[in-house]
Amino acid sequence: xxxxxxxxxxxxxxxxxxxxxxxxxxNAKADIYEIAQRDRLGFWEEQARALTWDKPWSKVLEWxxxxxxxxxxxxxxxxxxCLDRHVAAGIGDRVAFHFEGEPGDTRTITYAQLLSEVKxxxxxxxxxxxxxxxRVAIYxxxxxxxxxxxxxxxxxxxxxxxxxxxxxxxxxxxxxxxADATLVxxxxxxxxxxxxxxxxxxxxxxxxxxxxxxxxLVVKRTGQETAxxxxxxxxxxxxxxxxxxxHVAESFDSEHPLFILYTSGTTAKPKGIFHTTGGxxxxxxxxxxxxxxxxxxxxxxxxxxxxxxITGHSYVVYGPLINGATQVMYEGTPDTPHKGxxxxxxxxxxxxxxxxxxxxxxxxxxxxxxxxxxxxxxSLRLLGSVGEPINxxxxxxxxxxxxGNRCPIVDTWWQTETGxxxxxxxxxxxxxxxGSAMRPLPGISAKVVDDKAQEVxxxxxxxxxxxxxxPSMLRGIWGEDERYxxxxxxxxxxxxxxxxxxxxxxxxxxxxxGRVDDVMNVSGHRISTTEVESALVSHEAVAEAAxxxxxxxxxxxxxxxxxxxxxxxxxxxxxxxIQQLRNHVSKEIGPIAKPRQIMxxxxxxxxxxxxxxxxxxKDVAENRAVGDSTTLADPNVMKLIKEGLSTGKDED
Ligand code: WTA
Numbered sequence: 001x002x003x004x005x006x007x008x009x010x011x012x013x014x015x016x017x018x019x020x021x022x023x024x025x026x027n028a029k030a031d032i033y034e035i036a037q038r039d040r041l042g043f044w045e046e047q048a049r050a051l052t053w054d055k056p057w058s059k060v061l062e063w064x065x066x067x068x069x070x071x072x073x074x075x076x077x078x079x080x081x082c083l084d085r086h087v088a089a090g091i092g093d094r095v096a097f098h099f100e101g102e103p104g105d106t107r108t109i110t111y112a113q114l115l116s117e118v119k120x121x122x123x124x125x126x127x128x129x130x131x132x133x134x135r136v137a138i139y140x141x142x143x144x145x146x147x148x149x150x151x152x153x154x155x156x157x158x159x160x161x162x163x164x165x166x167x168x169x170x171x172x173x174x175x176x177x178x179a180d181a182t183l184v185x186x187x188x189x190x191x192x193x194x195x196x197x198x199x200x201x202x203x204x205x206x207x208x209x210x211x212x213x214x215x216x217l218v219v220k221r222t223g224q225e226t227a228x229x230x231x232x233x234x235x236x237x238x239x240x241x242x243x244x245x246x247h248v249a250e251s252f253d254s255e256h257p258l259f260i261l262y263t264s265g266t267t268a269k270p271k272g273i274f275h276t277t278g279g280x281x282x283x284x285x286x287x288x289x290x291x292x293x294x295x296x297x298x299x300x301x302x303x304x305x306x307x308x309x310i311t312g313h314s315y316v317v318y319g320p321l322i323n324g325a326t327q328v329m330y331e332g333t334p335d336t337p338h339k340g341x342x343x344x345x346x347x348x349x350x351x352x353x354x355x356x357x358x359x360x361x362x363x364x365x366x367x368x369x370x371x372x373x374x375x376x377x378x379s380l381r382l383l384g385s386v387g388e389p390i391n392x393x394x395x396x397x398x399x400x401x402x403x404g405n406r407c408p409i410v411d412t413w414w415q416t417e418t419g420x421x422x423x424x425x426x427x428x429x430x431x432x433x434x435g436s437a438m439r440p441l442p443g444i445s446a447k448v449v450d451d452k453a454q455e456v457x458x459x460x461x462x463x464x465x466x467x468x469x470x471p472s473m474l475r476g477i478w479g480e481d482e483r484y485x486x487x488x489x490x491x492x493x494x495x496x497x498x499x500x501x502x503x504x505x506x507x508x509x510x511x512x513x514g515r516v517d518d519v520m521n522v523s524g525h526r527i528s529t530t531e532v533e534s535a536l537v538s539h540e541a542v543a544e545a546a547x548x549x550x551x552x553x554x555x556x557x558x559x560x561x562x563x564x565x566x567x568x569x570x571x572x573x574x575x576x577x578i579q580q581l582r583n584h585v586s587k588e589i590g591p592i593a594k595p596r597q598i599m600x601x602x603x604x605x606x607x608x609x610x611x612x613x614x615x616x617x618k619d620v621a622e623n624r625a626v627g628d629s630t631t632l633a634d635p636n637v638m639k640l641i642k643e644g645l646s647t648g649k650d651e652d
Contacts, residue, residue, distance in 0.1 A: 014433065014434065015432070016408075016432045016433070017431045018408065018427065018429060018430070019406075019408075022293075022408060023428040024428075026293055026427055026429065027289055027290055027293050027294070027295075028290045028426040029429070030429055032429065032442045033429075033442050035442070036442030036443040040443055040445075041060045043442060044060065044471055045071075047283070047443070047471075048070075048071055048074075048278065048471075050285060050286065050322075051076060051081050051281055051282060051322065052080060052081050052085045053074050053075065053076045053278075054075045054077070054251035055074060055075035057073050057074030057254060057278070058073035059072040061469065065469075065489070066488065066494070067476075068279075068469040068473055068475070069255050070254060070255070070278055070279030070469075070471045071278040071282070074253075074254040075252060075253055076251060076281075077154075077250065077251055077252060078154035078258060078277055078318065079118055079122075079152070079155035080249045081285075081322050082151060082154075082317070082318065082321035082322055083111060083114055083115040083118060083151065084115060086111045086324050087111055087112050087115050091111060091324060092110060092111050092112030093110050093111075093112065094110060094111050094324065094326060095108055095109070095110055095326045096109050096110060096111045096114045096321065096327065097109045097114070097147070097329045098328045098329070099144050099329045099330075099331075100328065100329070100331065100345055101143070101191055101331045101332070102191035102192060102194075102330075103191050107144060109144055114144075114147075114148070116245040117144075117148050117240075118151045118152050118155060119155075119243075119244075119246065119247035120247075121149065121151075121152035121243075122152040122155040122249075123243035123244055124152075124236075124239045124240045125153065125183070126156060127239065127243070128183060128214070128215050128217075128234075129182075129214065130153075130156065130158050130182070130183055131156070131157075132156060132250075132252070132256075133157065133159065133257060134158045134182055134183070135158070135160075135180060135181040135260065136153050136158050136159065136161065136182070136183045136184075136185060137161050137163055137172070137175065137176050137179065137181040137183070137184045138150060138153075138160050138161070138162045138185045138186075138307075139162075139163045139165060139167075139172055139184060139185070139186045139199060139202070139203060140165060140185065140186060140187055140199070140308075141165050141189070141190025141191070141221060142165075142190070142307060142329060142331045142332075143219065143221055143329075143331055144329065145219045145236065146307045147307065147316065147317050147321075147329075149185045149217075150259075150307070150313070153259075154258060154259075155247065157250060157252050159179075159257050159258065159259050159260055160258075160259045160260075161181060161259065161262070162307060162313070163175050163176075163308065164306060164308025164590070165190065165306070166306075166590045166591055166592055167308075167590040168586070168587055168588060168589055168590045169201075169202040169203075169205035169206040170206070170587070170588050170589070171588075172202060172203065172206040173206035173209040173211070174269075174270070176206060176207075176213060177209070177211060178262070178270075178272055178479065179260050179272060179478060180212055181211075181212075182213060182214050182215075183213065183214065183216075184203055184207075184213055184215075184216045184217070185217045185219075185236075186199050186200055186203050186218055187200070187219040187221040187222075188200050188218060188220055188222050188223070188224055188226045189221060190222065191221075191222065191331055191332055192331075192336075193332070193336055194336050194337060196224050198222075198226075200216075200226050200227070201227065203216055204227060204229070207232070213232065215232055215233075215234055216229075217236050217239070218233055218234065218236060220235060220237060254276070254277055254278030254279070255276045255277070255475070256276060257274065257275075257277075258275050258281075259274075259313065260478050261273050261275070261309075261310055263310075263415075263416040263417070264519055264528040265483075265519070265528055266487075266519060267528065267531075268528070268530045268531045268533070270531070271477045271478075271480070271487070272477055272479065272480070273310075273416045273417055273478075274474060274475050274476045274478045275419050275472070275474060278471075279470075279473070280314075280419050280471070280472040281322060282471045282472070283419060283472035284314040284315075284322070284420045284472060285318070285323055286420075287314075287319065287420045287421040288315060288319030288320055288322070289323050290441070291384070291412060291421050291426065292355065292382060292410070292427075293353075293382055293427045294320070294325055294353065296323055296324040296325050299326065299352045299381075300326050300327070300349050300350050300351045301326065301328075301351070301352070301353040301355075302327060302328040302330075302345075302346070302349075302351045302353065302354050303327070303355040304330070304334075304354075304355065304356045304357070304360065305355075305356075305357070305386075309416075309525075310414075310416040310419070311355075311386055314472075319420070328345060328351055330345060334363070334364075335367075338371075339364075339367045339371045340372070340374055342360075343371060343372045343375040344375055346375065346377055346379065346380065347375040347377065347379070350379040352379050352380060352381045353380075353381065353382045355384035355385075356385065356386075357385065357386060357387040357388070357523070357524040358385055358388050358389070358390040358394055358524070358556065359523040359524050359554065361385070361394045361402075362391075362394050363554065364397075364402075365394060365397050366554065369401050372401050372402055377402060377403075377404065380402065380403060380407050381406070382407050382408055382427055383398055383399070383402060383408070383409045383410070384409070384411075384412055385398070385410070385411045385412065386412045386414070386524070387524025387525075388523075388524050389513065389514055389556075390411050391435060392434040392435035395409060395411070395435050396434050399434070408428070408432065409434075410425055410426075410427060410432075411425070411435075411436065411437045412437065413437040413500075413510075413512050416474075417473070417474040417488070417498075418466070418470065418498075419473060421441060422441060422444050422446060422466065422470070423438070423440050423441065423446055423510055424438065424441060425437075425438040426441070426442075433509055436509045437510050437511070438510060439508075439510060444466070444470055445466065445467050445468035446465070446466050446467075446510070447465050447466075447467055448460070448462045448464055448465075448503065449465055450462045450463075453465070453493070453495065456504065457504070458506050458508045459505065460503065460504060461502065461503035461504075461513065462502065463491075463497060463500075463501060463502070464497075464498045464500045464501065464502040464512070465492055465495045465496060465497055465498065466496040467494075467495045467496070499515055499516060499519060500514065501514060501516045514557075515549075518530060518614070520547075520548075520559060521556050522549070522555050522556065522557050522558065522559060522592065522593075523555045523556065527593050529546075529548065529614065530547075531589060532559060532561065532585055532589065532593055532595065533545045533547045533561075535585045535589055536581060536584070538584075539580075539581055539584045541565055541566055541577060541580075541581070542564070542565065542566065543564045543565060543566045543567075544563070544564040545561055545563045545564070546562045546614060547559060547562075547614075548560050548562075548614050548618045548621050550596075550597075550618060550621035551622055558597070559593065559596050559597075560595060560596060560598075560599070560621035561581075561597070561598045562599050562604060562620075562641070563581065563598060563599070563600055564600075564603070564604065565577075565600060574600060577600075578598045581595075582594050582595055582598060601640075603634070603637045603640055603641065604617075604641075605617065605632050605637045605638055605641070606632070606633050606634075607631050607632065607633060608631070608633045613629070613631070613632065615627060616629055616638055620638075620641060626638050
């Protein structure tokens with residue numbers, strides 16, 4: 001969005017004050033910001049007390065910038081906080097998950113049942129020799145066993161490293177190697193878009209590489225024929241079902257490692273974002289309760305994120321389970337078998353809180369109002385959005401068509417690195433504006449600064465930074481300490497630079513403007529331009545590649561690649577080659593990274609020092625007049641590119 005249209009917007013934007021009824025019953029009270037402001041650390045201690053600790057902490061925070069430790073000396077178990085304590089409190093019969101498979105099969109899992117499954121799975125992991133701090137890669141479809149596997153790891157203090165099921169064998173292998181995982185938990189496959197897809201072959205393919213994996217645990221989901229390596233592979237049911245349902249959980253230190261989750265950075269190598277226990281759980285649980293206003297006894301909460309992303313970690317597994325929520329978990333795609341599937345499930349389960357991504361909201365808008373209108377959505381009382389900036393039109397549509405103009409909308413800004421929500425309105429307390437994430441949560445300090453780290457005033461834009469440590473912050477990049485410091489803490493001294501641009505409107509509300517680095521955001525998924533470039537140049541036909549994220553009405557950004565072919569590769573029948581290249585990227589990284597468009601060019605615009613001027617390519621990709629190109633080493637390049645474009649655009 002240009003600054004100009006934003007300016008107009010913020011002046012004209014409507015403000016929705018919380019309704020009196022909602023405010024009266026809201027979990028967040030009007031004085032919450034002031035309380036946190038008065039005593040920030042005391043505020044976080046208060047939130048930490050909502051967890052069950054086996055030993056209290058002796059010190060709330062130790063901050064040796066950029067290294068934080070929270071709730072030092074405290075001991076707890078993540079899985080006990082999610083499960084055992086609810087069963088002990090007598091709510092074991094409450095439904096934890098209403099699971100709906102894409103083919104329509106269902107499972108209802110209570111807290112007591114979930115606990116028993118997690119204990120058995122923990123015992124199975126122990127039998128396989130998994131110990132505290134070992135790394136377990138989880139590569140699963142969206143089925144209950146994915147959550148069970150996560151909780152079983154946490155229960156025995158092993159670190160989970162969940163790899164999104166849509167990633168390729170190559171991407172899986174590099175994550176297995178980087179974390180040095182010794183166990184992979186997967187499934188034969190899952191159901192998506194009306195059919196069964198296979199997952200296990202990608203694991204087999206990945207494990208042809210170098211690794212220290214001793215076993216592969218395979219959940220039978222689809223029953224499809226599955227190649228078997230009897231030295232490594234074990235069916236989940238063969239080992240888990242025969243375990244004892246007794247397991248006494250050990251207490252771990254507040255700073256005990258909980259998980260690694262890989263995310264794209266500005267280089268080709270993904271970053272292993274590393275989180276620990278006490279602080280992460282505290283903020284995940286607090287934000288889940290306050291931002292979604294969860295009333296565990298009566299709400300049915302549904303976060304549509306896959307477990308392979310941070311949103312699935314914090315707002316499907318840890319936050320909601322700690323709070324004793326009843327959730328919907330859905331395996332499949334929103335248009336299978338029809339475009340009203342999500343709305344049908346909202347009606348079926350009486351969903352009250354729905355948390356999803358702008359890209360899906362825009363897709364619903366495109367499909368048409370008849371799909372939501374065909375279902376009774378009156379159970380809904382709160383709507384959330386995450387993953388990318390939500391445009392005001394989509395926000396208003398969400399409010400009107402899905403929320404029936406009665407549900408507050410929380411636009412929640414955060415990252416894999418922040419672990420939990422950082423900027424969001426609090427329903428019942430904070431007024432909302434369509435398209436704005438409004439203000440930092442209580443206990444969080446976020447600022448918008450200029451390139452000299454000076455705060456910009458209202459009405460101005462700049463870089464989003466976090467200038468105080470927060471409980472669920474990343475503790476580092478796995479095995480890459482220098483990279484941790486240089487990526488997040490070097491741009492502005494002692495301040496965390498999030499990589500996002502933001503603007504304060506005239507009222508001081510925060511508007512997120514998207515990434516300012518070489519990271520693209522495609523349908524809410526972070527993909528680095530360099531990662532796609534290196535996938536392209538790994539193809540024999542490609543000599544050089546430059547990738548940009550171009551504005552896309554549906555997916556936020558679309559991946560557009562410019563490639564120079566190797567000498568001797570004829571660009572005849574170019575379409576076929578372009579398809580090959582698109583598929584190659586999909587194979588190397590995963591279908592989410594498949595370029596929307598690939599253009600074959602003779603030259604790339606470079607500065608004299610050889611840096612590719614992506615800004616100019618972005619102008620071409622977005623069909624704009626090319627901007628200032630005076631720093632180009634060869635001023636004719638842009639003309640050549642525009643004239644000689646051979647484009648391969650594909651809509652799939
Ligand atoms: C973007 C997802 C605008 C942002 C939880 C951030 C958002 C990146 C919002 C993190 C939002 C996330 N408004 N932009 N409400 N939420 N982003 O690590 O660019 O997958 O840096 O975490 O998504 O993506 P990640």
